Amino acid sequence: MSDSGHTRRRVLGAGGALAGLVTLSGCGIFGDDHEPPAGPDPLRPVLDEALALAAAYDRVVLADQTLSARLTPMSQAHRAHAAELARVIGTTLPSAAPTAAGADNTVAGLRTAELAAQKTAAAACKAAPAARAALVGSIAAARASHAEALR
Template sequence: MLTNSRRTFIGALVGSATLAGCGVFDSEPEPPPAPDAFQPLLDEALALAASYDRVIVAQPALAARLTPLAEDHRAHAADLARLIGAAAGSAAPSVSAPSGGADTTATLRKAEQAAQKTAVAACKAAPADRAMLAGSIAACRATHAEALR
């Protein structure tokens, strides 16, 4: 016959084994959280601003025309970073900008059109509290594409 203290001890062992099996005592780190659905918009905004900057450096005569468009992308990046809790200055994939004069605005225009599609898709998939920002970014990117004609 088991005494009270032995029952308590055995119960504690069984309880610990159960807890150990459920992951409480596992040393495996938690997987990183999935990236925010708006992260691609942030990455594109940063990449587009950098692309405009490269074209402006290569073609200073375009600075007056392109600087406001680059600034729009930096403003979008700041808004998106605030919304998703990311760093606005984080590295982004580069959107290539050619060094030739005639093709620079055409390449930027293609990049704007592709990025506008991303923003439209994000707007359609976003909850109502985020759709307005994504829609605004999509409209701005479409306007930029037209301004680059």
């Protein structure tokens, strides 16, 4: 025991508690985290369009079964793109696909939607970091090729 009445155990215990408190305060548990919350992922619009395109293809096929062999592979490609985008973003796919307002359930409507979605993907590709650019670039190319196939 020292002259001040503190034992070595008390001093070490207090020091350990203080170190633990400093550690906890450093991880933001006390609300002093000054980082703003992250916004939506910039690839989210590309993901949403992939899901909307797949659903649009399904609607056109439902309206005209003779188009199934031609359109189903493109619908499946959009679903594959959506699955990979969801993996990269770190999200799960929604159970219901978004639908475009006033979507035209014709092959011409699909072509128009593909061209618009291709522009979104191309813009996202230009803004994406290198690790994501290849994926988004391939999606933009697929959308452009789908639009040409729908001529």
